[in-house]
Amino acid sequence: MEIDIGFIKKDLTKLRKKKPEQFKVITNYLTYLQIQGFDVSRPKADNVHQKIFELRPLEFRILYAYENEKAIALVIFEKKESKIPKRYMNLANQRLSAYKRNQADEK
Numbered sequence: 824m825e826i827d828i829g830f831i832k833k834d835l836t837k838l839r840k841k842k843p844e845q846f847k848v849i850t851n852y853l854t855y856l857q858i859q860g861f862d863v864s865r866p867k868a869d870n871v872h873q874k875i876f877e878l879r880p881l882e883f884r885i886l887y888a889y890e891n892e893k894a895i896a897l898v899i900f901e902k903k904e905s906k907i908p909k910r911y912m913n914l915a916n917q918r919l920s921a922y923k924r925n926q927a928d929e930k
Contacts, residue, residue, distance in 0.1 A: 824860035825893040826853055830918050831885065834899045845881055849899070852880040856887070856894055871907060875915050886915040895922055 828835065839846040856863055856878060863878075871877050871886070875897070878885040884907065886898040897915040900908075 824857055826857050826887075826896060827893055827922075828853070828896045830922075831896045831899045838899075845883060848880045849883055849885070852878045852885070853896070860894075861889065872912060874919070875912065877907070884911075886911060888915075888919050890919070890922060891926065895919065897922075 835846070835849070838849065852867065855867060863876075866879065868876055868878050874888045876887050876889075878887065882902055884898075884900055884902045885896055886907070887894050887896045889895075895918075897918045898911050900911050
């Protein structure tokens with residue numbers, strides 16, 4: 824399965840420099856998602872809200888959605904609370920909407 828990391832690319836670049844060990848784990852999780860596709864489940868991933876899912880590498884979370892047979896990485900953040908902060912969920916929903924609009928405009 825293809826993974827679009829456009830929304831989180833800058834954050835991944837920063838992580839690679841600041842936290843290289845965590846970056847390796849995160850890229851392993853993204854590779855796992857790429858290989859497993861729709862068959863990713865707990866403890867590595869979970870559905871968190873309607874069409875939004877999360878990958879769970881260490882203390883980081885990657886919110887993503889499936890769209891047009893690909894996974895769209897929407898937000899990556901360091902998890903410090905038991906629940907996903909609303910700002911990240913809102914950002915994920917905004918980015919998913921923007922992605923869908925962009926796809927519609929390209930057709």
